Amino acid sequence: MNRDQKATAVAEIAEQIKESEAVFAIDYRGITVAQVAELRGKLREADATFRVVKNTLTERAADKADAEALKALLEGPTALTFVRGDAAAAAKAIADFQKSTGGELLPFKGGLMNGDALDAAQITAISKLPSRQVLYGQLVGVVASPITGLARSLNGLVSGLAIALGGVLEKKESGEVPAGAAPAAAASDNPEAEAEAGGTETEPSEGSDDTTETPQED
Template identity: 65%
Template sequence: MNREQKTAAVAEIVENINESQAVLVVDYRGLTVTQAAELRGSLRDADATLVVAKNTLTGRAIAEVGESAEPLRDFLAGPTALTYVKGDVAAAAKAITTFAKDNDDLPAFKGGVLDGKQLAPDEIQAIAKLPSRQALYGQLVGLVASPITGLARSLGGLVGGLAIALGEVQAKKESGEIPSGDAPAASAPTEDAPAPAEAEDTATGDDVPAAENDAAAEAADESGASA
């Protein structure tokens, strides 16, 4: 591998690490080409890819990625394959674990990194026991659907009851039991119910000057009489 090929290989590792939610490191010793292809196929459903990488090139890529990838450096000893998980981490860990059980414990987990945190092999095994993302979605949909179903039934019953009540009112109108037509006019006051009293006239601003003129006129009359 010449310098340009190495540079391209490092750039590819950097890109895969940056685009992955998790990177799981395995020892692929003992795997045949056929078994490796079968494992890659089982990882495809989890949107994960198994790639054999040289430790020196992976180390250079880790340095370029920075702190979030540094935990991977502890696993760069012996034959190394990197599993780039861009989808369901639990499903990817489960796929490798299930494959290893059926193939003499091959491959073996070395460790990994998830969101910048280092994972030990037993932690990856624990993740493998978690429900897949699809299963979790199914459980969430079930939890959400239950109260929604009850609400839909309640609303359906309410709307149905309103429709029945309106139908009964219409039937009574058609039979004459309930009169239809214009609303009845307001009844005239009776002797027992006196009409509302008329409002008393109140002086407005225009009445005030007139009252003052009347007072002045009376005062003039009195003075004339006394004279």
């Protein structure tokens, strides 16, 4: 690789670091070309790429991308996983590959997430988190539950009102409730109240003031 090719590689790696939400450094010793191809296919589903690069070029790229924490991980054969999509899904794909090989291949060295340094244990913990798709599904379920309950309650209220109105209509049609009739007033034990209810009017006595007081505006 000549100088121009190295400069191009450094620029590409630096750009990948900047564009990634997470970067995982992995020891790739012992992995075959066929296994790399298989892993890349699984990582592609999480919008992640697996790249084997020389440590010297990665160091220069880390300087260019202000990713100083990556430089401490560049000891021995190192491959980088650049994650632009679901970090949990990408970490899980690598962790599943580790399990399928008895835990001997692709051990995590550490990495970055949103600019913060990660150690190997933290990346392993991330691999055990639900994927972004699963989290979205759970969130939709939580949001939809109250709405579903509200819809059921409203349907119940509407149904109850319809039943009540139907009962009133049936009583009117049967004559049990006369159409337009007002409810009968309960009899009062107070004769004066009965007189007022009967609409009896009395003339004001002579000398009395039959004017009414108009309320003043506040």
